[in-house]
Amino acid sequence: MRSGNWQALGTGSVLGHLRADLKQSSSTVWVVGPWIDAFFAEFLVSVLPAVTELRVVTRPLNGANSGFVDHAIAARACLEQRPKTVVKFLANLHAKVVVVEEQIAYCGSANWYRYSLEQSREIVLRGPMANVTGLLDEIQVIWDQATDEPRSERLVKAETTAEGYTKEVIDPVAAAKLKEVPGSFVISRPSRRR
Numbered sequence: 001m002r003s004g005n006w007q008a009l010g011t012g013s014v015l016g017h018l019r020a021d022l023k024q025s026s027s028t029v030w031v032v033g034p035w036i037d038a039f040f041a042e043f044l045v046s047v048l049p050a051v052t053e054l055r056v057v058t059r060p061l062n063g064a065n066s067g068f069v070d071h072a073i074a075a076r077a078c079l080e081q082r083p084k085t086v087v088k089f090l091a092n093l094h095a096k097v098v099v100v101e102e103q104i105a106y107c108g109s110a111n112w113y114r115y116s117l118e119q120s121r122e123i124v125l126r127g128p129m130a131n132v133t134g135l136l137d138e139i140q141v142i143w144d145q146a147t148d149e150p151r152s153e154r155l156v157k158a159e160t161t162a163e164g165y166t167k168e169v170i171d172p173v174a175a176a177k178l179k180e181v182p183g184s185f186v187i188s189r190p191s192r193r194r
Helices: 013-021 038-047 070-079 114-118 135-145 170-182
Strands: 007-009 028-032 053-056 085-087 097-100 104-108 124-128
Touching: 007 013, 013 038, 013 097, 013 104, 013 114, 013 124, 028 135, 038 070, 038 114, 053 070, 053 135, 070 085, 097 135
Parallel strands: 028 053, 053 085
Antiparallel strands: 007 124, 028 097, 097 104, 104 124
């Protein structure tokens, strides 16, 4: 299958490409991902032109890892202060996608928080939307299923969240399964033949 002009971006290389693409936007940017921290939210707000509409879908606060909640609150507060921005929530969200101008897509394993973008071993594919049949339709389905959530009145200290989330996020569903069945996600490796 032809890959078109798709590019694989590894650890530490997503933000530079994304910055260049976002700066050129003038219509709509979609950000879909379960974990968004204030570091990434501030990145978006500082890079996006004022004329660009930003649509974000993430998990609700009650679906966040307990250590990540303050970061999710700070991200939401940052995003909601930006004009032309709508934030919606979907409890079972796992997709990680950014679409710029319905022209360029970023899809991969990276979540939209600092550790995942700068330190974790992730792969994000960047390429033209013309090569991805149905992606915008799927994003629209996610958008339509997502809901609004009342603003959190909980205040978060800026110094707690400004540097971004710097650890791996453990999904609450996975954490519950690990408590129930220790080692349930550990796959043994076959011994190597010499």
